[in-house]
Amino acid sequence: MFVVEPPPTVETPVADRPVRRGRYEKARRAGRFVVPYLYLAPALGLLVLWTYRPLVQAVELSTYSWNLLPTSPMRPVGTANYERLVELPAFRDSLVRTALLIAGLVPFTVLLPLALAMTARRVGVRARTLYQALVFTPFLVAPVAAAAVWRWLLHPGGGAIDRMLGSGRNWVYDAATAHPVIIVITGWQLLGFATLVVSAGLANIAPDYAEAARVDGASPRQIRRWITLPLLSPTLLFLVLTTVLLTPTLTFPLIDSMTQGGPAQATTNVYYLLWDYAFHSFDAGLSAAAGVLLFGGFAVVAGALVWFSERLAYHDD
DSSP states (O other), X not given: OOOOOOOOOOOOOTTHHHHHHHHHHHHHHHHHHHHHHHHHHHHHHHHIIIIIHHHHHHHHHTTEEOOSOTTSOOEEOTTHHHHHHHHOHHHHHHHHHHHHHHHHHHIIIIIHHHHHHHHHTXXXXXXHHHHHHHHHGGGXXXXXXXXXXXXXXXXXXXXXXXXXXXXXXXXXXXXTTHHHHHHHHHHHHHHHHHXXXXXXXXXXXXXXXXXXHHHTTOOHHHXXXXXXXXXXXXXXXXXXHHHHHHHHHHHHHHHHHHTTTOSTTTXXXXXXXXXXXXXXXXXXXXXXXXXXXXXXXXXXXXXXXXXXXXXXXXXXX
């Protein structure tokens, strides 16, 4: 009877074990480094595809002269579009109107929402929900529909607002009032959104600060001035940043539906002007140059606001 003995086991040399263990640890560290980027890859890919790639194409297009016709060749002109754009009075005037638009919307997106949100804190929970819903409702109205309704309300002689004021003025087609009308309608639509943002910021402030100040003898006015507003400052700066970056874009449907940039370009801001250059004047290079300058200018403003917000948060800590 034969007994089959198992083959002798070959033990790994002790000197090789630390080497394999080190390689395994390096592979684990590499995996930990790569895995987060795998999760971010779809979002980064879409960001590059839909944001940075068109931006690069816009910069490239701004150095050409082209009338948007597929049969027409694109002629390189270097920086001539930028030089021509800076010399145009219409471009400089549109920048001034854009600055006035942003300044006129700040009360609707920062000051009034702050007052409404602070007032809502004194209302009961159920009534507060209804109150916030009523304030937020204009934000849900489509800009084109809002433009049609406001145009009817402001119609000279027959509109409800015009009859109430008794002016008989053509508010939409008067160069002195057309731009303020656009500001008021846009602010009316954004008021509810900004109020909810401020309410969310107030909800994130712990009540312990106010209670401690009240114990020390601080009045409600002092609590609002020295505790609530400083803690709410990041939220208010976010609303200022949103006003600067988004509201000129949000006014485009109103302007296109109500005034088409008139009368006498009184409502033509820089966003509407670059669209006008591209699709009315068919000057794609000039429109792209305006878009690139606009992107650079607003990037500088946004960077300054973000820096100021971080500095403010650092001092609050």
